[in-house]
Amino acid sequence: MVAEFILVFFVLPVLFAFVKIPGGPIPILLVLTIVVAFYFRRARDFERRDLWRAEALRPALPRILRLWALAAVLAVAAVWLFDREHLFDLPRHNPGLWALIVLAYPIVSVYPQELLFRAFMLHRYAKLLRTEKVAAGFSAVSFGLAHLLFGNPVAVVLTLLGGWLFARRYQQTRSLLTVCAEHAAYGLLIFTVGLGRYFYHGTNFGGS
Template identity: 80%
Template sequence: MGDTVARMVAEFILVFVALPVAFAFVHVPGGPIPVLLLLTTAVVWYIRRSKDFDRGALWRSAALRPALPSILRLWALAAVVAVAAVWLFDREHLFDLPRHSPGLWILIVIAYPVVSVYPQELLFRAFLLHRYANLFRRNDRLAAAASAVSFGLAHLLFGNPIAVILTLGGGWLFARRYQRTRSLLVVCAEHAAYGLLIFTVGLGRFFYHGTHFAS
């Protein structure tokens, strides 16, 4: 039993701590997306073989409608704060992506939820919260904190504290939402809404260097 726990701890540290920290200091050709998709493939293989994983959690559309009012209230508040913050402290970049590169912005709106959001949620919520539940003694708050910290560490590669701080908060929110709804669809919708808000209001350059435009 002790050996099993030790292996799980080592695996968690390797995948969710050591790998993202190393990624922040080592240039990997192609960026993070190929690595994320590779890990997603491994997660899908794990889920298919796991007899006790609730596969209904990969969709569970019935959970979306009851969760929407809460999601929309929080998102609306975040949108007001984000727009106000960029307007006050970085006005020249307000809505810079849709203004300066509408084609790229539309591409992100279409591709981001599929290529980035779903793989991240599959890895940091569905997989992490299931596989390592026993490590956290099935304490939901402790597990959510581990998910949030791991999610924040994964954004060290962007080289700025704003990306890490925002994803720490987002990681906690998404983990708790997943724990309450057991629906990856719900969490992906919420994650995508915040991500697209970031890329729209002028904070995208903190998460993807290709969205930094000269004023």
């Protein structure tokens, strides 16, 4: 169990950072999603309602929105101060791609990531990680390492912070839907304000 945990969530993410992956990380993420889905079908001690639990979203929404609004102000201010030419570059220069990301990102990226790094990790290795805060810490670190493949510290630091936030939210709500909504909100903020190039595996999609 320990070897499996280290291999899946620490060795492989670091390895992917140094190996060119055809098609980027999304195909691998979707394959892992299928594997994890089969695992949950067979896991008798897992509460499948945790994969949705829509009733948990509304009570958590005010806190989520307050924190997101603060993050939005800070993100806009940071890009305006330090990288002004890229502020809102994707919706300004490539609105078609931006609209596609708005529609596809929550489905093909957010849900698979949360299924793997939150629902699967926090359930399968609960006894190994022992406490919720320790588990959230490992989830955050592994989530940050998985973004090493983008080759910049911005992606790693932001996903490290996000990984902690999303892990704690999942532990508090037991609702993957709630966590996915929060994750999608932050991801779309990043792609909107001008930070998206730090999370894109390929050529620059901005206009500059």
